[in-house]
Amino acid sequence: xxxQFYHILIPFLPLAGFIINILLGKEVTRFNAHxxxxxxxxxxxxxxxxxxxxxxxxxxIDADLYTWIVSGTFKVSVGFLIDPLTAVMxxxxxxxxxxxxxxxxxxxxxxxxxxxxxxYLNLFTFCMLMLIMGNNFLLMYFGWEGVGLCxxxxxxxxxxxxxAADAGKKAFIVNRxxxxxxxxxxxxxxxxxxxxxxxxxxxxxxxxAGKTVSFLGWNVDLPTLIALLLFCGAVGxxxxxxxxxWLPDAMEGxxxxxxxxxxxxMVTAGVFMVARCSPxxxxxxxxxxxxxxxxxxxxxxxxxxxxTQNDIKRIIAYSTCSHLGLMFLACGVGxxxxxxxxxxxxxxxxxxxxxxxxxxxxxxxxxxxQEMGGLKKYMPITYAVFIIAALSAAGVPGFSGxxxxxxxxxxAYAAHTPVGKLVWLMGTAVAFLxxxxxxxxxxxxxxxxNRGVHKAEEAHGHNPHGSSHSAHGGGHNSxxxxxxHGSHGGRHIHESPKIMxxxxxxxxxxxxxxxxxxxxxxxxxxxxxxxxxxxxxxxxEFHGTHAEEWAVMGLSTTIALCGIALAAFMYLRKxxxxxxISKQFSLIYxxxxxxxxxxxxxxxxxxxPTYWIADKVLVAITDAKIxxxxxxxxxxxxxxxxxKLRKVQTGLAQHYGIFMAAGAFFIIALAxxxx
Numbered sequence: 001x002x003x004q005f006y007h008i009l010i011p012f013l014p015l016a017g018f019i020i021n022i023l024l025g026k027e028v029t030r031f032n033a034h035x036x037x038x039x040x041x042x043x044x045x046x047x048x049x050x051x052x053x054x055x056x057x058x059x060x061i062d063a064d065l066y067t068w069i070v071s072g073t074f075k076v077s078v079g080f081l082i083d084p085l086t087a088v089m090x091x092x093x094x095x096x097x098x099x100x101x102x103x104x105x106x107x108x109x110x111x112x113x114x115x116x117x118x119x120y121l122n123l124f125t126f127c128m129l130m131l132i133m134g135n136n137f138l139l140m141y142f143g144w145e146g147v148g149l150c151x152x153x154x155x156x157x158x159x160x161x162x163x164a165a166d167a168g169k170k171a172f173i174v175n176r177x178x179x180x181x182x183x184x185x186x187x188x189x190x191x192x193x194x195x196x197x198x199x200x201x202x203x204x205x206x207x208x209a210g211k212t213v214s215f216l217g218w219n220v221d222l223p224t225l226i227a228l229l230l231f232c233g234a235v236g237x238x239x240x241x242x243x244x245x246w247l248p249d250a251m252e253g254x255x256x257x258x259x260x261x262x263x264x265x266m267v268t269a270g271v272f273m274v275a276r277c278s279p280x281x282x283x284x285x286x287x288x289x290x291x292x293x294x295x296x297x298x299x300x301x302x303x304x305x306x307x308t309q310n311d312i313k314r315i316i317a318y319s320t321c322s323h324l325g326l327m328f329l330a331c332g333v334g335x336x337x338x339x340x341x342x343x344x345x346x347x348x349x350x351x352x353x354x355x356x357x358x359x360x361x362x363x364x365x366x367x368x369x370q371e372m373g374g375l376k377k378y379m380p381i382t383y384a385v386f387i388i389a390a391l392s393a394a395g396v397p398g399f400s401g402x403x404x405x406x407x408x409x410x411x412a413y414a415a416h417t418p419v420g421k422l423v424w425l426m427g428t429a430v431a432f433l434x435x436x437x438x439x440x441x442x443x444x445x446x447x448x449x450n451r452g453v454h455k456a457e458e459a460h461g462h463n464p465h466g467s468s469h470s471a472h473g474g475g476h477n478s479x480x481x482x483x484x485h486g487s488h489g490g491r492h493i494h495e496s497p498k499i500m501x502x503x504x505x506x507x508x509x510x511x512x513x514x515x516x517x518x519x520x521x522x523x524x525x526x527x528x529x530x531x532x533x534x535x536x537x538x539x540x541e542f543h544g545t546h547a548e549e550w551a552v553m554g555l556s557t558t559i560a561l562c563g564i565a566l567a568a569f570m571y572l573r574k575x576x577x578x579x580x581i582s583k584q585f586s587l588i589y590x591x592x593x594x595x596x597x598x599x600x601x602x603x604x605x606x607x608x609p610t611y612w613i614a615d616k617v618l619v620a621i622t623d624a625k626i627x628x629x630x631x632x633x634x635x636x637x638x639x640x641x642x643x644k645l646r647k648v649q650t651g652l653a654q655h656y657g658i659f660m661a662a663g664a665f666f667i668i669a670l671a672x673x674x675x
Contacts, residue, residue, distance in 0.1 A: 002061070002063055003061060003063045003065070003080060003082075004050075004054075006047040006050050006051070007047070007051055007061065007080060007082060008065070008080075009043065009044070009047045010044045010047045010048055010051065010090065010094070010129055010133065011044070011126055011129035011130050011133060012126075013040040013041070013043045013044045013047070014040050014041055014044055014097075014122040014123070014125040014126040014129065015122070015123070015126040016036075016040055017036040017037045017039070017040030017041070017118075017119075017122040018119050018120075018122035018123040018126060020036040021033045021036055021037060021115050021116075021118050021119035021122065022115075022116075022119040025114075025115025025116065025118075025119060026115060031109075031110075031114050031115075033114050033115035033117075033118045033119070034101070034104070034105045034114075034118055036118075036122075037101055037118035037119070037121060037122050038098070038101045038102055038105065040122060041094065041097050041098045041101050041121075041122065041125055042098050042101075044094045044097075044098075044125070044129065045094035045095060045097075045098045048087075048090040048091055048094045048095075049091075051082060051086075051087060051090060052087045052090070052091060054082070055082065055083065055084055055086075055087040056087075056532075059082075060082065060083045060535075061080065061081070061082040061083075062079070062080075062081045062082075062135050062198075062199055063079055063080060063135075064077035064078065064079035064135070065077070065078045065079055065080070066078055068138075068139075069138075073194060074190065075195075076136055076138045076139070076196055076197075077135075077136070077197075078134075078139060079134070079135040079136065079139070079197075080133045080134065080135055081133065081134070081135035081198060081199075082133065083535070083536050084532050084533050084535060084536050085272070085275060085276060085340065085533060085536040085537065086132055086133055088340060088344055088532075088533070089132040089268075089272055090129070090132065090133070091344075092264055092268070092343065092344055092347045093125065093128050093129060093132065093264045093265060094125075094129075095264075095347075095510070096259070096260070096263050096264035096347050096348070096351045096507075097121075097125045097260060097264055097265075099351070099355075099503040099506055099507055100121075100256050100259050100260050100263075100264075100351065100355070100503070101118070101121060101256075102499065102502070102503050103256055103259075103355050103358075103499070103500050103503040103504070104117070104118070104121065104254070104256040105499050106496065106497045106499035106500040107254065107255060107256055107358055107362060107500060108254060108256070113157065117154075117157060117254070120150055120153045120154050120157070121154070121256070121257075121260065123146070123150050123153075124147060124150035124151075124154065124260060124265055124266075125260075125265070126146075127142075127143045127146030127147045127149075127150055127265075128143060128146075128147050128264070128265040128266070128269070129143075130142060130143035130146065131143025131144055131146070131147065131269055131272075132272060135197060135198055135199070136195075136196045136197045136198060137186045137189055137190075137196040137198070137201075138186070138196050140273065140276075141182070141183070141186055143269075144179070144182070144233065144237065144269060144273075145179065147237075147265055147266045147269060148171075148172060148175050148179065148237070148266075149172075151168075151171050151172070151175075151250070151261060151266055152168045152169070152171060152172040153168070154168075154253050154254075154257040154260075154261075155167050155168040155171050155249075155250045155252060155253040155257065155261075156168020156169065156252075156253070157253050157254055157257065158252070158253075158254075161252075163252055164252040164253065166249075167246075167249040167250060167252035167253070168252075168253075170245070170246050170249055171246040171247075171249070171250055174236060174243050174245060174246040175236040175237060175243070175246065176236075177232075177236060177243060178232045178233045178234070178235050178236020178237060178243050179232075179233055179236060179237075180232070181228075181229045181230075181231075181232025181233060182229065182230055182232055182233025182234075182236075183233075184229050185226055185229030185230040185232070185233070186230075188225065188226055188229065189201060189226060192208060192222065192226070198276070201280075202279045202280075205223075205279045205280055205283065206283075208222045208223055208226075208283070209223065209283050211223075213225065221284060221286070223280060223283035223284040223287070224284040224286045224287050226280055227277070227280050227281045227283075227284045227287035228284075228286075228287050228290060230273065230274075230277055230280070231274065231287065231290065231291060231294075233270065233273065234269075234270030234271070234273055234274055234328070235270070235294065236270075237266060237267065237269045237270040237273075238267050238268070238269065238270030238271060238324045238327075238328070239267055239298075239320070239321050239324060240270070240294050240295065240298045240321075240324065240325065240328060241294060241297055241298045241301060242598070244298060244301075244302065244321050244598075245598060245599055245602065247262075247267065247317055247320065247321055248314050248317040248318055248321075248595075250262075250317065251311070251313035251314055251316075251317050251367075254358075255313065255354060255355065255357065255358030255361060256355070256358065258313055258316075258317070258354050258358075259350075259351045259354035259355050259358070260351075262316070262317065262320040262350050262351075262354060263346070263347045263348075263350045263351035263354065264347050264351065267320060267324055268324075268343050268347070270324075270328075271324065271327045271328065271331065271339055271340070271343050272340075272343070274291060274328065274331045274336075274339075275331060275336045275339060275340050275536075275537055276536075278331075278336050278536075278537050278538065281331070282334070282538075288332050288333070288334065289332065289419045290332070291328050291331055291332035292328070292329050292331075292332025292333050292412075292419055292420075292423050293332070293419065293422070293423065294325075294328060294332075295324075295325040295326065295327065295328025295329035295330075295331070295332055295423070296325060296326075296329045296332075296412075296422070296423035296426040296427060297325070297426070298321055298322070298324070298325035298328070299321075299322045299323070299324075299325025299326050299329065299426065299427065299430045300322075300325075300426045300429055300430055300433075301321075301325075301596070302318045302319070302321035302322040302325065303318070303319075303322045303429075303430050303433035303434060303437065304433065304592055305318050305592055305595050305596070306318035306319055306322065306433070306437040307433060307436065307437045307440070307592060308582075308589060308592040308593040309593070310368050310369055310370050311367045311368060311369075312357045312360065312361065312367050312368075312369050312372075312441060312445065313354070313357055313361075313367055314367075315369075315437060315438075315441050316350070316353050316354055316357060316441075319350070319353070319393065319434065319437070319438065320350060322430060322433075322434065323342065323346050323350070323393075323434075325430075326339075326342060326405065326408050326427060326430065327339040327340075327342050327343055327346075327408075329408060329412060329423050329426075329427055330342065330407075330408040330411055330412070332419075332423070333411055333412050333415040333417075333419070333420050333423065333540070334411075334415070334540035335407070335408065335411035335412075335415075335540050335542075336533070336537035336538070336540075337529065337530040337533040337534070337537055337539070338404065338407040338408050338411050338530070339408070340533060340537070341403075341404045341407060341515075341518050341529050341530070342401075342404035342405060342407070342408055344404070344514065344529075345392070345400040345401055345403070345404040345511075345514050345515045345518075346401070346404070347510075348392075348400060348507055348510030348511045348514045349388075349389045349392035349393050349399075349400065349401055349507075349510075349511040350389075350393070351507055352385055352386075352388070352389040352392075352504060352507040352508060352510075352511050353386070353389045353390070353393065353438075355500070355503065355504055355507065356382050356385050356386045356389060356504055357386075358500075359379065359382040359495075359496040359500055359501070359504065360372070360375065360379065360382060360445060362496055362500070363375070363378070363379060363382075363493050363494055363495070363496065364452065364493060366452070369441055369444040369445050370444065370451060371451055371452050372444065372445045372446075372450070372451065372452065373444065373445070373446075373447065373448045373449055373450045373451040373452075374446070374447070374448055374449050374450040375445055375446045375450070375493065376446040376447065378493040378494065378495065379446075379493070379494075379495050379496075380495065381495055381496075381501045381504065381505070382495065382496065382501070382504065383446050384508075385504045385505060385507070385508040385511075386442055386445075386446070387442065388508045388511050388512060389507075389508070389511050390435070390438045390439060390441075390442055392511040392512065392515075393434060393435075393438050394434055394435030394438055394439070394560050394563065394564060395431060395434070395435070395556065395557070395560045396435075396557075396560060396561070396564075397557055398512075399511065399512055399515065400510070400511055400512060400513065400514040400515030400516070401511075401515065402515065402557070403515035403516070403518050403519055403520070404515055404518065405431065405556070406520075406552075406553050406556055406557070407518065407520065408427060409424060409427045409428060409431065409552060409553075409556050410520075410542075410544070410549055410552050410553065411540065411542060412424035412427055413544065413548070413552050414542035414543060414544040414548070414549075415540070415542060416542075416543060416544075424552075428555065428556055428559065431556045431559055431560050431563075432559040432560065432562065432563045433563065434560070434563065435560045435561075435563035435564045435567070436563035436564070436566055436567045437567075438567075439563070439564050439567035439568065439571075440567045440570075440571055443567060443568065443571035443572055444571055447571075447572060448571075448572070448575065517529050518530065520549075522546060522549050522550065522553075
């Protein structure tokens with residue numbers, strides 16, 4: 001089957017929305033900028049549904065639109081590969097992006113950069129769609145760097161606020177470390193196969209099995225080298241250890257940005273890339289074990305930090321790191337379909353968590369859950385969808401997160417390898433921590449008494465979109481707060497407008513039902529999701545009895561429920577207990593609260609030395625002495641020489657006669673010597 005027009009429209013409709021808003025938004029569309037943005041992304045969603053229909057009918061498309069680059073033997077086209085993996089990602093990206101765009105209409109209303117915000121959202125969506133639809137590594141790399149650029153624009157959207165500007169730079173710079181390795185991996189793919197097109201690379205990938213190459217003076221296994229270099233990019237984009245530090249700070253951007261980054265774009269790119277390149281990763285046991293261990297370690301690491309955080313968006317950000325780690329854990333044990341299945345279900349409940357958190361921030365104008373409490377009576381819709389998202393994230397049976405999370409944990413156990421058992425234990429620990437910190441957030445936010453700091457109302461004192469206690473340029477429409485509602489900090493607490501709550505309710509349906517397409521056979525399902533992806537990522541050879549599968553599922557479910565029960569006991573029944581525990585184990589608490597001091601470590605080992613080199617070497621020596629020495633020194637030397645030369649011009653005829661005679665003598669002498 002050839003490319004249809006609606007296939008081409010999927011990425012280029014958001015690009016058209018971006019062009020309209022960025023060129024005409026300031027003067028023409030202005031506060032109607034949401035129309036081109038929302039309609040273009042909604043159009044992509046409709047086209048994605050038609051594409052899913054084609055793929056479900058057994059049609060796989062790999063076609064080029066036009067030749068992009070030709071240089072000797074290097075030839076790359078702009079072309080699309082549409083297969084089951086692409087179809088799943090298209091549904092995830094366009095569905096979440098459409099609902100987030102609609103939500104942003106209410107959330108960002110009245111912002112001075114309204115048109116610019118929607119232009120960036122459209123560009124972000126376009127780049128992610130190009131990344132997942134491209135049929136070659138270079139087009140993936142184009143989208144890969146494009147989402148990185150858009151993250152810089154959107155995380156630092158409130159550029160007048162230092163913390164937001166710093167967070168944008170941090171995301172961009174940290175990703176450069178991973179992308180450098182990813183870029184080298186793409187180079188080596190071309191040097192090895194002579195092409196960057198997926199079909200040609202993957203059809204010949206078996207030819208490199210067992211081959212070694214010299215890399216930086218070491219003889220290394222070629223498949224391992226390529227896989228690990230590509231995985232470097234995934235570590236950066238998907239916020240895995242040790243390049244995870246940018247993602248929690250990304251919450252400095254407006255909440256719709258956080259939802260888009262964490263649920264549907266950017267951070268999912270790394271998982272998608274590993275699944276897409278599964279034929280390469282499958283050739284290297286070292287690379288697979290590395291992916292599994294890094295994923296499991298990140299998942300447990302981030303979950304322990306989330307337990308102590310108080311910023312509502314930062315808790316959810318660490319939850320994202322943790323769930324992404326589970327996806328890589330699955331890929332690392334060969335269960336790529338399980339990893340993509342969790343990516344798919346995670347998109348719905350994580351987008352819902354972030355947008356529901358944005359609804360809370362919109363009402364109370366603070367991110368600190370210690371300053372909230374008692375909100376469920378004022379925000380019943382937000383509370384209900386938050387509970388649904390939390391149950392799904394916790395892996396409670398019946399909700400979408402249960403099916404994908406348990407599939408990952410079972411896959412790790414059934415791998416029957418030492419690494420599989422190790423990451424299974426770590427994943428099981430995460431299954432306890434996730435419901436604990438998620439329901440801790442809910443109980444502190446929605447239950448108990450309101451702990452808000454009551455201050456005199458300020459006209460523009462708080463930023464309802466970014467972090468607490470900071471303003472953004474541009475007034476925010478409060479949507480007509482009703483005095484019959486409660487108050488928080490001198491402001492009225494209220495439910496968000498329908499333009500925000502309707503997307504929340506639609507996402508809540510996905511948080512409940514999205515996982516039903518992957519119900520395992522042991523629960524009476526047909527594992528349709530895994531079968532759908534089997535032509536692309538294969539199916540792992542796991543060995544385990546039904547009794548073992550029931551035991552693993554029962555254990556993870558039981559400890560998940562125990563996590564919820566412990567959170568209820570500590571934050572509803574014995575609300576003084578958390579403070580006592582934090583004092584009793586103050587050292588552990590401080591380490592977790594300060595995120596294992598990783599940021600401080602990087603600051604002292606990388607940031608400060610870099611600033612010192614820039615200031616003392618690049619500026620003081622290279623710039624001031626060498627560059628300016630040449631730029632200013634050469635003209636200065638010419639000027640000084642000219643000053644000396646001017647003295648020859650005396651105006652006396654006898655001096656000129658002497659010079660002429662000397663010159664003639666010199667020429668005659670030179671001619672005689674050269675004979």
